[in-house]
Amino acid sequence: MTGRRGIPHIAVDSCKGCALCVSVCPESVLTIDDARVNLKGYYPVSVEAVENCIACLSCALICPDVVFTIERVVDQQGG
Amino acid sequence: MSVIFSKTSGLTETATHYCPGCTHGIAHRLVAEVLEELGLLGETIGCASVGCSILSYNYLNVDMIECSHGRAPAVATGIKRTVPEKTVFTYQGDGDLASIGTAEIVHAAHRGENITVIFVNNAIYGMTGGQMAPTTLAGQKTTTAPEGRQPEFSGLPLKMSEMLAQVPSASYVERVSLHHPKYIRKAKKAVLRAFTCQMEHRGFSLVELLSTCPTGWGLDPIDSLEWLEANMIPYYPLGVFRAPEEV
Amino acid sequence: MKGNEALALAAIHGGCTHFFGYPITPQNEIPEFLARELPKAGGLFLQAESEIAAVNMLYGAAAAGARAMISSSSPGLALMQEGISMLAATEIPCVIVNVMRGGPGLGGIQPAQSDYFQMTRGGGNGDYRIISLAPATLQESAEMMQEAFALAQKYRTPVFIVSDGMLGQMMEPVELNKSRSKERVAEQPWILTGHHNNRSPRTIKSLRLDPAELEIHNLRLQEKYKRISQAEVRFEAYREVDAELLFCAFGSTARIVKNSVDDLHQKGYRAGLIRPQTLWPFPALAFRSLPKSCRSVICVEMNCGQMLDDVKLAVEGRVPVHFYGRCGGMIPEPEELTARALDILSGDSQ
Numbered sequence: 084m085t086g087r088r089g090i091p092h093i094a095v096d097s098c099k100g101c102a103l104c105v106s107v108c109p110e111s112v113l114t115i116d117d118a119r120v121n122l123k124g125y126y127p128v129s130v131e132a133v134e135n136c137i138a139c140l141s142c143a144l145i146c147p148d149v150v151f152t153i154e155r156v157v158d159q160q161g162g
Numbered sequence: 163m164s165v166i167f168s169k170t171s172g173l174t175e176t177a178t179h180y181c182p183g184c185t186h187g188i189a190h191r192l193v194a195e196v197l198e199e200l201g202l203l204g205e206t207i208g209c210a211s212v213g214c215s216i217l218s219y220n221y222l223n224v225d226m227i228e229c230s231h232g233r234a235p236a237v238a239t240g241i242k243r244t245v246p247e248k249t250v251f252t253y254q255g256d257g258d259l260a261s262i263g264t265a266e267i268v269h270a271a272h273r274g275e276n277i278t279v280i281f282v283n284n285a286i287y288g289m290t291g292g293q294m295a296p297t298t299l300a301g302q303k304t305t306t307a308p309e310g311r312q313p314e315f316s317g318l319p320l321k322m323s324e325m326l327a328q329v330p331s332a333s334y335v336e337r338v339s340l341h342h343p344k345y346i347r348k349a350k351k352a353v354l355r356a357f358t359c360q361m362e363h364r365g366f367s368l369v370e371l372l373s374t375c376p377t378g379w380g381l382d383p384i385d386s387l388e389w390l391e392a393n394m395i396p397y398y399p400l401g402v403f404r405a406p407e408e409v
Numbered sequence: 410m411k412g413n414e415a416l417a418l419a420a421i422h423g424g425c426t427h428f429f430g431y432p433i434t435p436q437n438e439i440p441e442f443l444a445r446e447l448p449k450a451g452g453l454f455l456q457a458e459s460e461i462a463a464v465n466m467l468y469g470a471a472a473a474g475a476r477a478m479i480s481s482s483s484p485g486l487a488l489m490q491e492g493i494s495m496l497a498a499t500e501i502p503c504v505i506v507n508v509m510r511g512g513p514g515l516g517g518i519q520p521a522q523s524d525y526f527q528m529t530r531g532g533g534n535g536d537y538r539i540i541s542l543a544p545a546t547l548q549e550s551a552e553m554m555q556e557a558f559a560l561a562q563k564y565r566t567p568v569f570i571v572s573d574g575m576l577g578q579m580m581e582p583v584e585l586n587k588s589r590s591k592e593r594v595a596e597q598p599w600i601l602t603g604h605h606n607n608r609s610p611r612t613i614k615s616l617r618l619d620p621a622e623l624e625i626h627n628l629r630l631q632e633k634y635k636r637i638s639q640a641e642v643r644f645e646a647y648r649e650v651d652a653e654l655l656f657c658a659f660g661s662t663a664r665i666v667k668n669s670v671d672d673l674h675q676k677g678y679r680a681g682l683i684r685p686q687t688l689w690p691f692p693a694l695a696f697r698s699l700p701k702s703c704r705s706v707i708c709v710e711m712n713c714g715q716m717l718d719d720v721k722l723a724v725e726g727r728v729p730v731h732f733y734g735r736c737g738g739m740i741p742e743p744e745e746l747t748a749r750a751l752d753i754l755s756g757d758s759q
Binding site for chain 3: 174203204205206207209210216217219220222223224225226227228229230233236237238239240241242243244245248249265266268269272273
């Protein structure tokens with residue numbers, strides 16, 4: 084897929100594991116990582132399929148704890 | 163590559179005490195982003211009100227004052243009338259604004275105070291443990307309405323935005339929702355309009371943000387978003403209830 | 410000049426810049442006067458929707474650096490107590506006038522001193538004290554009003570002016586000290602100004618969820634109250650040096666007591682008066698070193714015996730403490746006081 088692509092960066096220890104981001108991500112980029120526990124004691128969100136990210140910002144917009152920083156990648160063929 | 167979203171400098175580094183999935187964090191971020199974008203962080207005085215948001219002064223990077231339950235609009239009035247060149251806002255929940263503070267909010271609107279009110283409506287008292295609020299929906303169970311709110315006993319929920327829009331001197335009143343990214347973008351625009359309204363000396367502005375309280379509602383965070391959409395929006399319709407021209 | 414107007418004019422000369430009011434009798438001349446005159450002096454008068462709103466507007470204005478004041482009468486003061494507790498907790502300098510009337514409940518609108526407890530014991534929640542200045546003449550009302558702003562700033566505290574319906578409504582000549590210019594409140598490290606991106610944000614707050622932190626804050630407040638108790642006690646002693654019977658009365662009641670003291674002297678009895686000018690801090694020291702001649706003390710109030718508690722605590726049982734009070738808006742006549750004094754002096758005190 085060409086066009087808008089992004090990379091979500093996660094401040095893991097700020098996450099409370101509410102999973103709102105997972106629920107609104109249209110491309111299934113994110114998952115709750117129940118293999119680890121963050122400093123707050125939650126299972127934090129993690130990036131499962133970065134290649135699917137379309138930099139739509141949905142995760143960042145819904146996150147109550149501002150854990151996301153989103154980078155936009157400009158694809159060679161796309162805009 | 164470029165960063166297209168990062169944490170606003172309007173928020174401090176302190177992690178919020180809010181429960182996982184509570185939309186207070188989103189509301190804080192919208193206020194902080196708008197103040198940063200308008201270049202107002204150094205020129206703003208905020209009024210924190212009683213409820214979960216009492217500690218908002220720990221999270222917002224502006225001078226703030228803590229107010230007794232419901233009194234924030236009166237405190238904001240005193241501040242704004244002393245330093246009218248500063249941006250003054252209140253951040254109030256529904257227990258605070260729609261119950262114990264109805265006199266203060268109505269009369270701040272009545273005087274056309276040039277302040278901005280951020281009204282977080284989650285249809286329940288959060289901090290004190292999920293009691294019934296004037297905004298609690300009919301049938302909604304709370305710790306003080308264990309069988310659900312009975313309208314014939316407790317009345318129907320108050321629609322504050324509709325009420326305040328009727329106050330002759332109110333300037334801008336809009337209800338938005340925080341249950342979905344698309345709506346959060348709209349909510350931010352509303353917050354921006356409200357603060358712009360104040361900058362342009364247009365008088366009283368209020369944004370009601372429909373919010374969730376997963377803990378108080380007894381739902382998980384994602385179900386809470388769905389509950390908000392399915393139950394709150396039909397009763398509390400979104401939209402602009404009052405707007406000055408050209409805002 | 411009417412007493413309430415003297416207070417209001419003195420407030421302007423004391424540098425008051427903001428007044429928030431709500432109508433209630435018998436203090437209405439204060440907001441009415443300031444609605445006319447404060448804007449002319451460059452200040453702001455705003456009528457609030459309630460006493461609760463007025464005290465919170467005061468809180469906001471003073472937190473933003475205004476020299477602000479409010480006034481009310483007894484039931485209105487009761488409504489303000491939530492805000493006054495907040496002002497004490499957050500240490501916001503401001504002035505609050507109470508033109509007292511009869512209570513409890515709505516009571517009446519005639520003069521009384523039924524708020525001694527309210528003005529010295531809080532009424533709001535928590536451990537706090539407020540400086541309470543109690544004038545007895547209009548001249549003193551004006552002087553105390555001007556001084557109140559200075560005390561408020563000096564100690565970062567609300568200050569009460571305790572007047573009553575009689576003082577508020579009476580006429581007397583007043584000479585105002587107009588030399589006090591309208592000083593702006595200088596920048597202080599707590600005033601909310603916006604942080605201008607050159608300092609960390611300021612917070613004015615009272616909530617301390619950590620018990621240890623709240624205890625530290627409360628003990629620091631107590632230290633301040635101790636300093637005030639040591640430095641700001643005021644009272645007038647009248648013919649007390651060789652008094653056999655010592656009256657204690659404040660405010661307008663003390664004026665009537667003075668007549669009775671003079672009357673008793675004419676009849677050949679040695680009576681004197683201690684008149685607290687600060688209700689808090691109470692002038693206990695005036696009673697700690699009673700003149701050797703003193704055989705008994707009588708507290709006279711326009712209530713059913715409120716300051717009486719403080720007088721008894723100060724006398725510490727050294728001599729009997731008697732009480733004479735009128736209430737409900739009834740004002741004692743000097744003759745009643747003289748008769749009661751004669752009873753006590755003749756040993757027929759029961």
